[in-house]
Amino acid sequence: MAIDTSKLAAWSMQAREQFTSGARLLRDRLLPRAADATGRLLRLFAPAPATTADDTHFLPNFCRGNAIGGIVLIAELLAIVITLVTRRISENLFQDLLLVSLFVQWIALSGAATLCAARRFLDRLPNSRALGFAYLLLLGVVLVVSEAAVWVMWLVGMVGSPRPEWYAYFHIQNFTVAAIINALALRYFLARHQLRQRTLSEARAKIEVLRSRIRPHFLFNTMNIIASLIRSAPDKAETAVVDMADLFRSMLADSENLVPVGNEVAIAKKYLDIEMLRLDNRLRVDWHVGKFPRKAVMPILILQPLLENAIQHGIEPIPTGGTIDVQLREENDIIHILVTNPLPRARSKPPMGTRRGPRDMDVASAASAATPLPSERALDNLRLRLESHYGQAARIEIVQEPERFSVAVEIPIRGETA
Amino acid sequence: MRVLIVDDEKLARDRLRELLNEIGGHTVVGEGTNGNEAVEKAAELNPDVVLTDIRMPRMDGLEAAMHLMGMENPPMVIFTTAYDQHALHAFEVNAVDYLLKPIRKDRLAAALDKAKKLTLQQLHEINQAQETPQARTHISVHLRGNIRLVPVQDILYFMADSKYVTVRTTGEEHLIEDSLVNLEKEFGEKVFLRVHRNALVATSYIKGIEKSTAGNWQVALTGLEKKLDVSRRHAAAVRRWARR
DSSP states (O other): OOOOHHHHHHHHHHHHHHHHHHHHHIIIIIHHHHHHHHHHHHHHHTTOOOOTTOSSOSSOOTTSHHHHHHHHHHHHHHHHHHHHHHSOSOTTHHHHHHHHHHHHHHHHHHHHHHHHHTHHHHHHSOHHHHHHHHHHHHHHHHHHHHHHHHHHHHHTTSSSSSSOTTHHHHHHHHHHHHHHHHHHHHHHHHHHHHHHHHHHHHHHHHHHHHHHHHOHHHHHHHHHHHHHHHHHOHHHHHHHHHHHHHHHHHHHSOTTOEEEHHHHHHHHHHHHHHHHHHHGGGEEEEEEEOOOOTTOEEESSSHHHHHHHHIIIIITTSTTOEEEEEEEEEETTEEEEEEEEEOOGGGSOSOOOTTSOOOHHHHHHHHHHHSOOTHHHHHHHHHHHHHHHHGGGSEEEEEEOSSEEEEEEEEEOOSSOO | OEEEEEOSOHHHHHHHHHHHHHHOSOEEEEEESSHHHHHHHHHHHOOSEEEEESSOSSSOHHHHHHHHHTSSSOOEEEEEESOOHHHHHHHHHHTOOEEESSOOHHHHHHHHHHOOOOOHHHHHHHHHHSSSOOOOSEEEEEETTEEEEEEGGGEEEEEEOSSOEEEEESSOEEEEOOOHHHHHHHHOTTTEEEEETTEEEEGGGEEEEEEOTTSOEEEEETTOSSOEEOOHHHHHHHHHHHHO
């Protein structure tokens, strides 16, 4: 590679000329921009989610070939941009490009090598701190490489001393550009990482939703029951299979669907019929369904999960079972649903000592602290669904007493049928 | 073999009974609907095999099996379950036999053929592998070949002797073979508080903490006239608990 020294000298002259205008540029534009970038970077620290459970890190593995290939490509593009922006079209444009590329590649590859070497250390840190460290490391690399570049130029005789007059500007220029570019790059990596995490957790959530809807425990227990019924009572088995089919059809339906209240009650009753087969005479249900206008619609499968919850936590744990009370009525264009189930006695603890007041609230909170109500997740799902349909207009309220648990849901009736 | 069937769903019990009939060579000696009944009936009927569901009211199948294993002549236990991911995995690890619902006849026959005795250790490992490992809801007390299940919530305190641990309820006292360290670990200090090297006290029954005339601390319990000594070593922890 032939290096034309006179051209190099010309470049350094040019740099000197640029010093004054560059200083103004630095003061007016680059410094505020750098401040912005750092500010943005600092703001990145705050919302960085606690991702201790993550096995993946936001930084790509710079020890790997394809990451390095990407780095080389981006560095080359950057070198082209720098050359085009800072140089007029002239016959030695390509030579300038060569020099700038050399320098930029040097920084980029040193940076990649540093991150590769520091990978183990960075991987152990939480994301926000790793981000800060990576940023500082990269800026350090820029300082070192810039300094080394000056020394190399001095050693090959391109400049007269290791401290040429454009020395300070050279450092400031490189440092500022690197500060901006690195901030952008790290911001990009972090954003990409967060996007990937979100996609992943959304996929997991979907599976979770499907599982919570189809509840494997219920499915397999019911199949076992049907297998038993096929011998002893084939007609009952037939009804159970058909009911299961209807129930699963609505479970697989689009959760955005709005159905008339009557349909929702019918599905809930089919579900209860199946549960009655399983639980025999342990499950008793009192229905109080008022009159509903024809236009009264509600999201599909709101009532059924409430009943399922009541059975799972109110009936199944009690050896003798109990009665679930279901009320549905319409008032002022609002559908009121109230489902009440008994709670197993084990939850209400033996008498509390005098240390604590025997108030109901205390007993309830102490009891729920001992055994967190698993129903909360199902009810949270319901709350989210209602919110997505009606915003703040729908309400769901939980009342827990020592021996009873009720959930009240209020859904506004919409004028039109969806 | 003499079989005891335990499941809270009647139709599930019916199915097992019918399948056993078809397989032949086995007699169903009884049925139970929860863990408590499993233990009581097993003590009374002395079956060779207990077929038990896992999820049941009051006491689940795993805990029932633990009490059964403590019997003098423990029966073999085969679990039946619809879907308990964590338990299933633990069963595989421990090579314990389990049947998945809906239950297949040939699978049931094979399980009965190869049924073997569980060890308490295996059961503890299975319990630990559960999503939420559970403390026992009952303590089993052996009385002349019989088993009594004492609900944990009725227990005032555990007191250690040289060899045995005394379980004290409002009305009765029993001896069990266990260690305070194990009990403390199993139930945690929210339920039983260590007040002395040899005593664990049920927190829900603690009425108050007071200084005796001799100058040492004592706990008073609801339903018990006698007060229990708090050792100097545990006094600080007990008072810290009381302040909460």
